[in-house]
Amino acid sequence: MTEILTPYTGERGAVIPVLQKVQQSFGYLREDAISKIAKFFRVSESEIFGVASFYAQFRFTRPAEHIVKVCLGTACHVRGGEQIMEAMRRELGIHSGNITEDYKFGVDRVACFGSCALAPVVVIDDKVYGRLTPTKIKGIVDKHR
């Protein structure tokens, strides 16, 4: 933690970059991390939590090993993104926002990756899969199993 925090000493508006770095290193924002960040910036914990919970990027629970993001931007919606989400639900047995019991996969809905011309799109970890159909879902998930 100290390693992450020190370079930001005295910098204005560094709360969000710090939260991003902490999440990158630990996978999510643990309670004790939030306390330390609050101390560092000399503000209350609730203030830090207030900022963190405002933004969609921050997580407060342990994430799955592989994060599946199903895009439901407008282009994906129009080209059948909901069916992709439904197929993903059947494949992994979990609804969006949840993770599998073995912490292997987590599914989230996301509003646009900017790969709209290849809609519908799914991103698993950092790999982008475009031009999907419900029948292709098993294949792309298997690549990460």
Added chain:
Amino acid sequence: MIFDDIRSQAIREWEALQNSQKPRILIGTGTCGLAAGAEAVLEAIKQELAQQSIDATITQVGCIGLCYTEPMVDIIMPNQPRVSYGDVTPEMAKQLIQDYIVNGNPRPDLALGTIGDGRIENIPAFFELPVLKPQVRIVLRNCGFIDPENINQYIANGGYSGFTRALTMKPEQIIAEIKKSGLRGRGGAGFSTGQKWDFCRASPGKEKYIICNADEGDPGAFMNRSVLEGDPHAVLEGMLIGAYAIGATQGYIYCRAEYPLALKRLRVAIKQMEQYDLLGDNILNSGFSFHLKIKEGAGAFVCGEETALMASIEGKRGMPRSRPPFPAVSGLWGKPTNINNVESWISAAFIMQKGADQFAKYGTETSKGTKTFALVGKVERTGLIEVPFGITISDIVYNVGGGILKGKAFKAVQTGGPSGGCLGSDFFDTPVDYDTLAKAGSIVGSGGMIVLDEDTCVVDLARYFLTFVQEESCGKCVPCRVGTRQMLGILEKITKGQANPSDIEQLQKLAETVRDGSLCALGGTAPNPVLTTLRYFRDEYEAHVQDKRCPARSCKELVSYYILPDKCEGCGICIRSCPTEAILGGKRMIHIIDQSKCTKCGSCSDVCPPRFSAVAKVSGEKIEVPKEPVPIPSKKKEAIQEK
């Protein structure tokens, strides 16, 4: 360091590359190219070149805009024009190397077109293709042509000449030039960029900021991502010019974290600028100092709104505040601040490089220049396009876009994302510009353009946008926070066939309240998708409410699937694909869907062999089917029945 020397060196390098006697291969590796499989193609190219011991230069370029045909590979043989190939697979890439580079056959059957001087028999000129002919490339001028991680290639193509020219001018002259070009903000609001700069310049205060808004949150739009990936220096040059004209010493680029490649390209570009003395103190010995920082967004649509964006840079929740004071007076940390969108900054760089007239010669009286659009949805040729203002909607959909997917009927185009509206075929000949679209109830927006066909339900689309804005509302203003939630509730009732006629009136009233009672543009424009669809597609709302029918056969609760008894061949494919075991039947028996078990996922319809096409999707009607699976009548019987 003298910039002229850098420039001459860059030009020498570029010319040497153009006159190179080695074969050159260009491959589009923007996010869209990679999603389509460019990585595997690149690997295959490298392998094949190594195996055949061919000495060739490979350049990874940004997206040229033809996303529908990604991955794209271009080959330039010495003294020949560049040849573009689309839909390239690893096998095809190897074949092209064998056929063209080794054996000299450019494979006209696979080529899309040629770029540059000279022609090759049986291959059309790339920019004469129907998809490109109506386009004018100002913002995208370098995308797909230069290596975005090589600053010299940008400089050799006129890059930073706009900035060096600006340094010879007075700030007032620069602002006058931008005003003369007629450039209006490309982020959506369409305010005069020159005037905006002028306000900020005139604001008292020593410390001023400029910000590049690259928080492209509109779902269905990716213009900024593409251009940041393909030509990052053009944005940065625009910012340098703006900072010099306004008198700002610190700049921020607020880019969303969902764009990792764009962020990487920006970081590389900023480092290169520092090496060339284009950033920092006393830039190019001019006395002008400017520093630039990247701020990664953390996932909040409302941060595209300028006051929310500034709050986010300050490390707070991204909540908009009331204006005035405008950012030009009191913005980031209370200092005068000027915010422009990515595309506005690039346009400013072009205007300073080539002159205001070169920009203003395109477009209409009140909307000058060009606009990029992410042309997506139910259109054949999806991609990133750049067209002059004034082009008609039908020109975009049919000439550039190649018409509706699978020959279906056009229903509407949606522009401006959650803040915009849907315009139907009545607006086919409407010129696309700020004022005309606004008059029609939509907006140009940042450039999302989603084409809808007969199978897209506009009520469901309105519901979709409301889901989005309701989630993204920051919660500050009650009409937006609560109103959008109530609107969403009504829209859900409508799409489920549970609404009554008074709900439509209620929806209209709520929409107007949210529009009038919200502080920022997110809330103020959130009802637009509902208001425009109520205005132009009221009959579809009424069909849902009165007849419990979805004309587009899209709303799940209002459609049913049936297996047509006269077409089913009893093959069992649909039975095996049904996730809920809702299909009854056996071999050579007519299959029947148990409506109580059917979740309407459409799998049966997807897998039913096209030669049977036995699965029908209907809304508001019932198809007579046997009560239980019955044997399929023999072919003879069928023939008799037909007679």
